[in-house]
Amino acid sequence: MRIVAENLTFTYNKKSKFAVDALKDVSLTIEEGSFFGIIGHTGSGKSTFIQHLNGIIPVSAGKLTVGDINLADKKKIVKKRYKELRSKVGMVFQYPEYQLFAETVFEDVAFGYRNFYPNSTQEEVKRAVFNALSMVGLVHDCINKSPLDLSGGQKRRVAIAGVLVSNPEVLVLDEPVAGLDPIGKNELMKMLHSLHGSGAVKTVIIVSHDMDEVCENCTDVAVFSEGKIVFSGKPKDVFRRSEEMNGLRLGVPVTGYLIDELKNIGVQIDSDFTREDFAKKIADYYKNIK
Amino acid sequence: MGMCVIINVMQAIEFKNVSFGYGDTDSRQEVLKNLTLTIKQGSFVALLGRNGSGKSTCARLINGLLTPNEGTVTVFGMDTRDKKNLFEIRKRAGMVFQNPDNQQIASIVEDDVAFGPENIGVPREEIKKRIDYALKATGTEEFRHSEVARLSGGQKQRVAIAGAIAICPDILILDESTSMLDPKGRKEVIEVVRALNRERGMTVIDITHYMDEAVEADEICIMGDGVILAQGSPSQIFAQRDIIMASGLELPVPARIADALKKEGLPLPDGILTKEELSKSLCELLQKI
Amino acid sequence: MLSDVTFGQYYQADSFVHKMDPRVKILLLIAYIVMVFVAKTFLGLFATLIFLLVTVVASKVPIGSVLKSIKAILFLVVFTAILNICFYSPKNGDTHLFWVVYTEGLISAGFLALRLVSLVMGSAVLTLTTTPVSLTDGIESLLKPLSLVKFPVHDLALIMSIALRSIPTLANETERIINAQKARGAEFDSGNIIKKAKALIPVLIPLLISAFRRGDELGDAMDARCYSGSKVRTKYKKLTLTFRDLVATLVVAIAITGVIMLNAYDAQIMLMLAKIWG
Numbered sequence: 087m088r089i090v091a092e093n094l095t096f097t098y099n100k101k102s103k104f105a106v107d108a109l110k111d112v113s114l115t116i117e118e119g120s121f122f123g124i125i126g127h128t129g130s131g132k133s134t135f136i137q138h139l140n141g142i143i144p145v146s147a148g149k150l151t152v153g154d155i156n157l158a159d160k161k162k163i164v165k166k167r168y169k170e171l172r173s174k175v176g177m178v179f180q181y182p183e184y185q186l187f188a189e190t191v192f193e194d195v196a197f198g199y200r201n202f203y204p205n206s207t208q209e210e211v212k213r214a215v216f217n218a219l220s221m222v223g224l225v226h227d228c229i230n231k232s233p234l235d236l237s238g239g240q241k242r243r244v245a246i247a248g249v250l251v252s253n254p255e256v257l258v259l260d261e262p263v264a265g266l267d268p269i270g271k272n273e274l275m276k277m278l279h280s281l282h283g284s285g286a287v288k289t290v291i292i293v294s295h296d297m298d299e300v301c302e303n304c305t306d307v308a309v310f311s312e313g314k315i316v317f318s319g320k321p322k323d324v325f326r327r328s329e330e331m332n333g334l335r336l337g338v339p340v341t342g343y344l345i346d347e348l349k350n351i352g353v354q355i356d357s358d359f360t361r362e363d364f365a366k367k368i369a370d371y372y373k374n375i376k
Numbered sequence: 377m378g379m380c381v382i383i384n385v386m387q388a389i390e391f392k393n394v395s396f397g398y399g400d401t402d403s404r405q406e407v408l409k410n411l412t413l414t415i416k417q418g419s420f421v422a423l424l425g426r427n428g429s430g431k432s433t434c435a436r437l438i439n440g441l442l443t444p445n446e447g448t449v450t451v452f453g454m455d456t457r458d459k460k461n462l463f464e465i466r467k468r469a470g471m472v473f474q475n476p477d478n479q480q481i482a483s484i485v486e487d488d489v490a491f492g493p494e495n496i497g498v499p500r501e502e503i504k505k506r507i508d509y510a511l512k513a514t515g516t517e518e519f520r521h522s523e524v525a526r527l528s529g530g531q532k533q534r535v536a537i538a539g540a541i542a543i544c545p546d547i548l549i550l551d552e553s554t555s556m557l558d559p560k561g562r563k564e565v566i567e568v569v570r571a572l573n574r575e576r577g578m579t580v581i582d583i584t585h586y587m588d589e590a591v592e593a594d595e596i597c598i599m600g601d602g603v604i605l606a607q608g609s610p611s612q613i614f615a616q617r618d619i620i621m622a623s624g625l626e627l628p629v630p631a632r633i634a635d636a637l638k639k640e641g642l643p644l645p646d647g648i649l650t651k652e653e654l655s656k657s658l659c660e661l662l663q664k665i
Numbered sequence: 666m667l668s669d670v671t672f673g674q675y676y677q678a679d680s681f682v683h684k685m686d687p688r689v690k691i692l693l694l695i696a697y698i699v700m701v702f703v704a705k706t707f708l709g710l711f712a713t714l715i716f717l718l719v720t721v722v723a724s725k726v727p728i729g730s731v732l733k734s735i736k737a738i739l740f741l742v743v744f745t746a747i748l749n750i751c752f753y754s755p756k757n758g759d760t761h762l763f764w765v766v767y768t769e770g771l772i773s774a775g776f777l778a779l780r781l782v783s784l785v786m787g788s789a790v791l792t793l794t795t796t797p798v799s800l801t802d803g804i805e806s807l808l809k810p811l812s813l814v815k816f817p818v819h820d821l822a823l824i825m826s827i828a829l830r831s832i833p834t835l836a837n838e839t840e841r842i843i844n845a846q847k848a849r850g851a852e853f854d855s856g857n858i859i860k861k862a863k864a865l866i867p868v869l870i871p872l873l874i875s876a877f878r879r880g881d882e883l884g885d886a887m888d889a890r891c892y893s894g895s896k897v898r899t900k901y902k903k904l905t906l907t908f909r910d911l912v913a914t915l916v917v918a919i920a921i922t923g924v925i926m927l928n929a930y931d932a933q934i935m936l937m938l939a940k941i942w943g
């Protein structure tokens with residue numbers, strides 16, 4: 087599913103004195119198969135943008151198509167289409183563990199499946215739940231536990247499984263690693279990569295504040311500021327604009343900082359900003375001058 | 377200065393053979409096991425460890441929100457198990473929690489900051505001075521009459537710090553206070569806390585998952601499974617790669633880049649932790665020739 | 666965004682009424698209510714309404730906002746009016762119109778409706794010109810004498826204050842959970858009432874769990890900030906009476922006297938008015 091936004095604009099509390107322009111003329115294409123990073127400060131419009139992708143916030147101005155669904159076309163969007171959209175665009179909100187409610191892990195994960203496919207048999211539900219749990223790397227013996235008895239990291243996995251259960255093509259995650267410890271973070275990112283790599287989920291979109299994380303993980307990036315997209319493209323092309331990124335107080339990955347510092351002493355390094363590539367390019371340079 | 381200057385010189389906090397578990401005696405799950413730890417007055421200590429390693433329990437034992445099942449916790453020599461000490465201990469050890477939305481009592485910033493001083497019976501005129509001081513030290517003067525609900529996460533946490541330091545504590549405990557903030561908010565909070573440590577000699581205990589935050593502490597304590605696995609300066613701690621890995625932590629990003637560079641054969645010095653250090657070494661190395 | 670519910674009623678403006686001491690405002694509202702009940706005739710009620718109109722003008726609150734408050738109780742007004750018309754017990758000499766309806770019944774129903782509307786609009790002026798926070802402060806201060814008889818005034822005020830400040834947090838949380846469950850295919854606006862109520866379970870349970878967790882953490886945060894009840898507690902916010910409050914009190918006193926006079930001399934005034942119009 088390709089996602090195309092054209093001049094998407096949205097204002098909160100339109101008529102009140104607290105009116106806030108959350109999105110202003112946002113145009114962005116997210117190709118199928120990408121691992122897309124969305125960067126920006128709190129209040130930059132990124133959350134508003136992603137909530138448009140599954141129709142939680144309806145399009146009020148501009149265009150948005152997700153796959154073959156035209157979200158700006160108000161007449162043809164009937165409820166069925168919204169449901170179909172939400173089953174195909176899975177959305178994991180911040181701290182998703184706070185949405186768990188059922189008595190058992192099984193029931194909680196099954197919630198989404200039963201909503202999307204109300205006529206499914208118990209056998210189908212079971213298969214979908216087991217499949218989703220294995221996608222997030224949880225063993226099946228937790229299915230009868232109360233989700234409240236699990237550890238923080240496990241709860242988050244259960245919540246993500248609850249979204250994966252409808253087999254979405256696009257998975258959107260708003261700061262998926264917030265609050266996790268370093269190992270928890272690494273494991274979760276690894277899990278997202280294996281979902282993406284195996285094709286279980288075609289497109290992954292993450293909202294992140296961590297430039298190093300985005301740089302190491304994403305194929306494409308869009309930078310939001312004050313409701314607009316300031317840059318988008320490959321991480322390499324975005325992080326090259328270190329002056330602007332620092333100006334926005336977002337900063338660049340550590341490798342970007344080092345490349346700038348080296349440039350100041352006349353050493354030009356052309357890297358894609360990942361640690362591995364950076365180390366290689368520096369080593370090449372070192373060997374050359376030696 | 378003037379207000380709330382700290383002059384004592386002694387051990388601020390001492391844990392002696394502390395064991396603690398939640399639940400009843402027979403079904404108790406041990407969180408801390410025979411833990412011993414001292415924290416010097418005026419130091420900036422980062423407490424690291426996986427989720428569930430007992431860091432937050434430690435924090436709550438310091439100001440008597442919890443009391444040990446065995447062993448003793450003393451704050452400036454006062455035993456936390458003695459109920460008579462609790463008030464005094466909490467006056468001297470302020471705490472800021474993780475969730476910016478779960479620690480404000482009043483709707484308006486200045487009323488919220490006033491809550492602590494009101495509780496310890498500070499006279500009205502003096503409370504006003506303390507609010508002035510606390511808002512200034514946290515850079516939140518401009519929000520004095522604002523609704524807390526309208527502030528950003530970083531601003532809310534700075535107001536929470538203002539609320540804690542309005543009691544004039546000697547110790548400030550941050551229980552993952554930056555974990556729900558974006559980098560901008562995190563930076564705001566850390567700058568405020570660092571200034572309190574440097575300029576006013578406040579002892580700071582920062583429980584965090586961010587290695588770049590820990591690198592700038594005076595001392596790092598690593599916890600795992602209810603015990604202290606290592607304690608020392610950041611360079612000492614991060615030199616022990618095996619302990620870092622075993623305790624589920626990671627090296628700061630610059631140290632990981634330095635490792636990658638060394639693997640490629642670059643002769644970089646050991647112990648690089650910050651991006652400034654790495655940049656300096658790299659520039660020297662590549663410029664030399 | 667739901668978080669804006671905090672502002673619900675309050676209309677921000679810089680006016681005489683806004684600046685008054687909340688305690689005085691609460692007491693004067695009570696006085697106004699007495700005034701509305703003292704007025705026995707239409708003339709008296711009109712006089713109180715004129716007084717209210719003057720207050721509204723002085724408060725710089727648009728009259729529309731005050732009138733809006735009636736909308737919420739419109740049903741109640743109409744309902745009581747109809748009851749009054751239907752159950753009117755006619756006296757000798759009343760004019761029978763049709764069925765059970767008498768002219769006097771209509772008049773008395775109209776009078777009651779007008780009285781109800783005056784009451785609601787008066788209260789609206791208080792909530793429109795006073796923030797919930799200072800309203801709480803005012804109530805706490807007014808109830809203070811009750812603490813002599815061991816009534817927990819301070820705790821009550823603290824509970825109210827925390828409840829007030831939790832509204833935006835919980836409103837945001839509710840919105841977030843609703844959105845998260847919508848993303849999992851939940852629907853909240855379809856089906857019959859039972860189905861709709863059932864659909865709320867996935868929202869209410871997480872909300873409840875989170876409210877308990879928040880309460881727990883807030884309790885710790887209060888302990889950490891040396892909260893120990895009201896024993897040694899001092900108070901930062903002090904309400905002070907000003908000249909303004911004195912003026913307002915005098916005005917209300919005059920208005921009440923006026924209404925009482927109107928009651929007593931109603932017949933004479935009516936006669937006089939009739940004479941003037943010839």
